[in-house]
Amino acid sequence: MSFSDFDEWNRQKKLLDVRQNAPHCKRGEVWLCNIGRNVGYEMGGSVENVFTRLVLVIKVMSENTFWGLPITSANKDGRKDNHPLYYEIEGTPEILGFVALSQFRLFDTKRLIRLKVRLDKKIVDNAIKRLKELL
Numbered sequence: 399m400s401f402s403d404f405d406e407w408n409r410q411k412k413l414l415d416v417r418q419n420a421p422h423c424k425r426g427e428v429w430l431c432n433i434g435r436n437v438g439y440e441m442g443g444s445v446e447n448v449f450t451r452l453v454l455v456i457k458v459m460s461e462n463t464f465w466g467l468p469i470t471s472a473n474k475d476g477r478k479d480n481h482p483l484y485y486e487i488e489g490t491p492e493i494l495g496f497v498a499l500s501q502f503r504l505f506d507t508k509r510l511i512r513l514k515v516r517l518d519k520k521i522v523d524n525a526i527k528r529l530k531e532l533l
Contacts, residue, residue, distance in 0.1 A: 420507040426522040467497040
């Protein structure tokens with residue numbers, strides 16, 4: 399990590415903030431999202447991918463905000479087994495990976511880039527169930 403990463407993210411964040419006509423999302427959708435540069439142990443987007451990461455929409459709060467779970471290709475320590483902070487998205491060839499339950503947060507729809515897939519209701523319900531168990 400370098401300070402230039404933060405400088406680049408701050409430049410992009412200013413452009414996002416003035417964005418007009420942000421897309422609308424729905425529960426169960428997976429979007430490519432500008433989540434930014436992480437601080438400490440927060441999950442961020444990769445610098446190589448312009449600070450983006452896939453995010454599962456858990457609950458739409460308003461036309462401008464939603465609760466979401468970032469998606470990663472591997473859980474803690476790179477393992478792909480059962481871990482309490484991750485829930486594996488199974489049965490979806492378009493999205494292979496885990497939702498990071500500990501990274502649950504509120505997002506502004508200005509961060510949304512492109513809809514990738516709509517997950518089956520059962521997958522989303524199970525992810526929410528695991529999140530509630532964690533909380």
